[in-house]
């Protein structure tokens with residue numbers, strides 16, 4: 001089987017996150033979830049959440065579904081790199097994405113979430129697309145929806161085609177040859193830590209010469225920005241007049257009037273180009289904009305987040321433990 005769903009950016013002014021529809025239970029309850037290759041829990045806002053933690057999100061109601069079955073004694077608790085967190089209990093439930101169903105998916109029901117989630121009406125939870133080793137359910141960890149449906153897919157892949165300020169797609173079991181230009185360049189991934197972890201071969205700022213250097217990064221659709229080593233970030237903003245490491249935001253900002261250079265990353269000999277306009281994340285005030293490229297700080301790896309993804313078609317190939325990039 002193959003399936004495709006729309007990936008819609010929120011909010012309209014800047015692409016902070018991308019959500020896609022997931023059908024839960026019988027009759028189907030459709031919720032919009034963040035598809036997150038940087039984690040491996042499928043969790044949703046539910047009717048067992050305190051009202052104070054809900055602000056417009058659609059809630060999953062297990063007692064409204066004839067196919068929901070409590071996974072007794074199982075709980076989960078997760079913390080993300082930005083400090084956000086959620087936790088709760090578990091049911092087995094019918095979960096369908098793009099027409100592809102799995103009848104007894106571990107569906108994690110939140111009974112508590114941090115402010116970052118409570119204050120985000122666009123998302124009713126997350127669908128983890130990382131490797132199942134990262135799943136947080138105890139006492140027995142659970143498999144991701146993608147792992148569960150993998151044997152039924154026409155090909156053991158999913159393809160991510162995010163767009164700037166426009167709906168893109170997540171495709172399961174296929175690669176849409178009309179969605180990209182040229183060839184897909186693949187590179188092996190190391191999934192031993194549960195991430196889609198790759199080694200890029202270098203970078204280039206604008207039309208400056210390509211700098212060969214190994215960049216150890218994870219591909220994370222759930223991270224908004226492109227998080228890189230300090231030296232690379234400095235080299236980028238050195239070419240942006242008026243940019244600064246803004247003291248109060250602890251992040252690079254620049255005058256919205258600035259003309260941003262493109263950012264190129266290497267995968268072997270392949271060069272992936274992120275247009276300069278994609279590197280502006282959003283307006284802070286009348287004249288100041290927030291950089292889409294930021295310092296990875298003390299993270300043990302770089303993060304190829306949405307700022308990079310939306311400039312490419314990215315193939316997550318679980319069958320051959322590799323990831324592919326193509327221009328579009």
Ligand SMILES: CC[C@H](C)[C@H](NC(=O)[C@@H](NC[C@H](O)[C@@H](N)CC(C)C)C(C)C)C(=O)N[C@@H](Cc1ccccc1)C(=O)OC
Nearest residue numbers: 034036038039040078079080081082084134220222223303
């Ligand atoms: C199972 C936990 C998942 C895998 C969690 N994953 C992540 O945090 C990764 N993805 C982060 C998510 O994409 C997040 N931005 C989604 C939004 C909607 C909240 C980061 C590292 C790129 C993680 O590693 N959490 C760390 C905590 C952490 C991570 C990074 C920095 C600081 C602290 C942990 O607890 O791991 C056991």
